[in-house]
Amino acid sequence: MTFRSKDDLPAPLAAALQPLERTLETLETPAVLVDAEVADANLRRWQARCDAAGLINRPHIKTHRSVAWAQRQIELGARGITVQTVGEAEVMVAAGITDIFLTTNVLGPAKLDRLAAVARRSSLAVVADSAEVVEGIAVAARSAGESIRVFVECDTGAHRCGLAEPEDIASLAAAVDGTDGLVFGGLMTYPAAGQRLQSGERLETARAACLTRGLQVLVITSGGSPDMWSDEGLAPITEYRAGTYIYNDRSLVAGGVATIEQCALTVLATVVSRPTADRAILDAGSKSLTSDLLGLDGHGLVLPYPEARLYGLSEEHGHLDVSRCATAPEVGERLRILPNHACVVSNLFDRVFLTAGDTLLGALPVDARGRSN
Amino acid sequence: MTFRSKDDLPAPLAAALQPLERTLETLETPAVLVDAEVADANLRRWQARCDAAGLINRPHIKTHRSVAWAQRQIELGARGITVQTVGEAEVMVAAGITDIFLTTNVLGPAKLDRLAAVARRSSLAVVADSAEVVEGIAVAARSAGESIRVFVECDTGAHRCGLAEPEDIASLAAAVDGTDGLVFGGLMTYPAAGQRLQSGERLETARAACLTRGLQVLVITSGGSPDMWSDEGLAPITEYRAGTYIYNDRSLVAGGVATIEQCALTVLATVVSRPTADRAILDAGSKSLTSDLLGLDGHGLVLPYPEARLYGLSEEHGHLDVSRCATAPEVGERLRILPNHACVVSNLFDRVFLTAGDTLLGALPVDARGRSN
The missing domain is CATH 2.40.37.20 (D-serine dehydratase-like domain)
Structure with a gap:
């Protein structure tokens, strides 16, 4: 092109x-x-890979922070977008993008108010790795008059946010499932670079723990550009969030x-x-x-x-x-x-x-x- | 306060x-x-030191990039401001600040056009460390219909920009002095941290070389927050450019x-x-x-x-x-x-x-x- x-x-x-x-x-x-031309080719190549692998493509817009590129990613086949901050979500929602996954714990009354406003205008999913975060999102959902999907963030080796123990993950998933206004969305992870195999195994174990509690895990979402082309540990993953791939570096x-x-x-x-x-x-x-x-x-x-x-x-x-x-x-x-x-x-x-x-x-x-x- | x-x-x-x-x-x-309160106290303390030492205070606005703080620095006694980019100069001039020293080599027709526009609205000084830069500034000065003061940048140990040899410094100063539209403003340096004594000695030598060519050096301007309170090598310096001191870190x-x-x-x-x-x-x-x-x-x-x-x-x-x-x-x-x-x-x-x-x-x-x- x-x-x-x-x-x-x-x-x-x-x-x-x-x-x-x-x-x-x-x-x-x-x-x-x-x-x-180069950026657009990067987007098309990755969308083709997701299509071939049966992966939902949910690109992270943190890399470009531009509405037009987000719209282009969706035009090419992305299911929606990933954002890392409430501010990014607000900009994208204001531009008419309505399928948004916010992969950061949101805390504090002012931010939760803004999250509620985003939820009123979009199909919003967020993450949580503690009861405190779940409680806050529940307040936002009730304020929005709209349910919010909550993914439990799993630490599969990157040691940033997220729960590591399958029992803790399943327990928080159950808490989400039992909270008015919230819907358990599935499991989310940001794996350590080069550890996708281990990450996949941990996600399987976490899913099994959720199933034991009667909780279906429909969506398992992973991310990261460094290992995006690897097939390792891909089996349990249904959705992929890559960001840097649009520009590379x-x-x-x-x-x-x-x-x-x-x-x-x-x-x-x-x-x-x-x-x-x-x-x-x-x-x-x-x-x-x-x-x-x-x-x-x-x-x-x-x-x-x-x-x-x-x-x-x-x-x-x-x-x-x-x-x-x-x-x-x-x-x-x-x-x-x-x-x-x-x-x-x-x-x-x-x-x-x-x-x-x-x-x-x-x-x-x-x-x-x-x-x- | x-x-x-x-x-x-x-x-x-x-x-x-x-x-x-x-x-x-x-x-x-x-x-x-x-x-x-803390920032304002930092500004007042430094202004008092400059006043006591007989130093002209020309704070660098790169740290705050805010018009109001620049105005406050002038209100407290600063002679004018230092900026590092044409864009910073444009913002400050648009806000009515008219005594500006731009301590970066400016090159290229588009930037020199903008520099000329700044010169039409301010008392502008810039730096140069090569004939190419001097020639460009001369074009801008003639376009502005306004003389521009040019300081020769001296490398006194920091090894970034600047000429190190006294003869080269004096030669460029003479070139500035001999160029229509330009006025030789003096010598400028950004010294290496902890090397103010050496920096002062080199500035003295450079001044002597200029004098040998019949060029008076009225202004010798140095900068840097790390050594701003030191008396070492201060003797030849008439003007000081500190930036970070407003906020510290x-x-x-x-x-x-x-x-x-x-x-x-x-x-x-x-x-x-x-x-x-x-x-x-x-x-x-x-x-x-x-x-x-x-x-x-x-x-x-x-x-x-x-x-x-x-x-x-x-x-x-x-x-x-x-x-x-x-x-x-x-x-x-x-x-x-x-x-x-x-x-x-x-x-x-x-x-x-x-x-x-x-x-x-x-x-x-x-x-x-x-x-x-």
């Missing part, structure tokens, strides 16, 4: 695109670029999950100084790339100079060692950086810039930028 | 404050809190530059899960705290639980080891985190919340949030 102009874009992107009086040569840096390339060509998001930067033969300074720093390392060496891959090492970041400067480059960039040269972690980069700016190859198509709002609460 | 209500606030803050239907007990988390506490009580900015978070006796999960992750470590262990100091270790961050979760706490926080408990690095945290949200002790006064816009280009 070739996007030569705005007219070639999928409808949700074309509708949201803002025109620019800039080309890729004149666009001010630092700027977050998203190659629309240096961490997923390092993990063998994506090629550099499949990375849609880059940061366009300018060389603003060449103080020494070994050093180049870029105008993209931690306020454009973030300090996320994800276990990698350096703060990103400078695509035209793969031998260069982005060894340090100030807030508005990237510090680049070019001593191993056969030719090194000069002052004023513009180059693209593949960031370590796409999801935090798209959250730094109000807009990303859609491209198709070397053509700048326009700007796309990051509608839920900064909506972490 | 006690700020019991909005009416007690300094005028610029009172004018910008947005009312809230929340208290500190009901405000949704994660939220960036700024204790206005965990890195400055670790460096002995501020006490915890002098830290104005914290992130309010909620404990959303207690999966095990040793682990608590907060709703503040890398999209609220950033991954900046600045050489520290852990991602922030959980103020009510200093024995706890914030060992990991997901995007919306903080992973807290509470195994060394005598008592540990429960699900639903709200607590404040002192982040490692204040400047990148305030850039993540559209608003910070002004407090005075335990009173929530209102919201303050982060006007230049995301304006890194």
Whole structure:
């Protein structure tokens, strides 16, 4: 699929695109670029995999935080979306997306009020891993006048949120099932990278514990881009939540999950100084790339100079060692950086810039930028 | 000075404050809190030091990115402000601040056009460390119909931008001096932490080299919060640019530059899960705290639980080891985190919340949030 102009874009992107009086040569840096062809191909490839495997696709919108991409994911076959915050849910519901799974414990009266408002306008599911959370959601459901589906979050090895013991999981599922206004939705996990087999076994055990209590588990939902193409431990999983796969990033390339060509998001930067033969300074720093390392060496891959090492970041400067480059960039040269972690980069700016190859198509709002609460 | 209500606030803050239907007990988390009394005391203490030392105070607004705080800094005696990006300059000029020093090399036609527009509305100074940058600024000055002061950036040990050799510095200063539309403003450096003595010596040498060419150096401007209270190498410095000192942060506490009580900015978070006796999960992750470590262990100091270790961050979760706490926080408990690095945290949200002790006064816009280009 070739996007030569705005007219070639999928409808949700074309509708949201803002025109620019800039080309890729004149666009001010630092700027977050998203190659629309590459991103769209990533979405289509994953949807085809889900369709072939009989998996429900429920992409996590935390990576792009853009309404248009969420609409495009649904247009291509996603069942609905996953969000991580009430703020993200509000933005998506306001744009007309009505099938939403919020995979964070929601607590506190103000947030539960807002959750109730979301529930009035959508088919809402949430997670819980404690009685306190279940009680709060029940209050929100009664306030909404609408039932809310609750998934019990299971810790299958990632050691973040979630219950680990099958009996605890089944017990909380029973508590949900017995609470007015709540419907037990199933089991949810975010597995540790590389531990999908163990994760699948634990989900089977948890399901069996639920069955012992007479609770059917219709939906078992798992997530994560790092292992999204693996068949390991997939048997019990009915729904998959992947986020980063739309853009990909240096961490997923390092993990063998994506090629550099499949990375849609880059940061366009300018060389603003060449103080020494070994050093180049870029105008993209931690306020454009973030300090996320994800276990990698350096703060990103400078695509035209793969031998260069982005060894340090100030807030508005990237510090680049070019001593191993056969030719090194000069002052004023513009180059693209593949960031370590796409999801935090798209959250730094109000807009990303859609491209198709070397053509700048326009700007796309990051509608839920900064909506972490 | 006690700020019991909005009416007690300094005028610029009172004018910008947005009312809230929340208290500190009901405000949704994660939220960036700024204790206005602490921040204002930090500003007054530093202004008094500059006044006593005969230093021009030109605070860097990158830390707060808020018009009201910039106005307050000027009201207290700052000569003008320092900005790091053209976008920051645009926001501040639009708010009526007219004495601006932009301490980044500006390159490219689109940015130079915007720089010219800023120059038409302000007394603008910028930096340069190469002929390419000087040429671009000259184009902007002629386009603006207004002279622009140019400081030569000197690398006095920090090894970011800047020229290191006195002859190179003097040569570029002469080039500036000989360019229509440009005025040689003086020497600028951002010294390496702990190397102010060396930095001062190098600035003296650079000044002498300029004098040899008949160039007076009226202004020598240095910066950095880590060494702001040191007298070392201060002799040649006429102007100081400090940024983080308004809010302070965990890195400055670790460096002995501020006490915890002098830290104005914290992130309010909620404990959303207690999966095990040793682990608590907060709703503040890398999209609220950033991954900046600045050489520290852990991602922030959980103020009510200093024995706890914030060992990991997901995007919306903080992973807290509470195994060394005598008592540990429960699900639903709200607590404040002192982040490692204040400047990148305030850039993540559209608003910070002004407090005075335990009173929530209102919201303050982060006007230049995301304006890194």
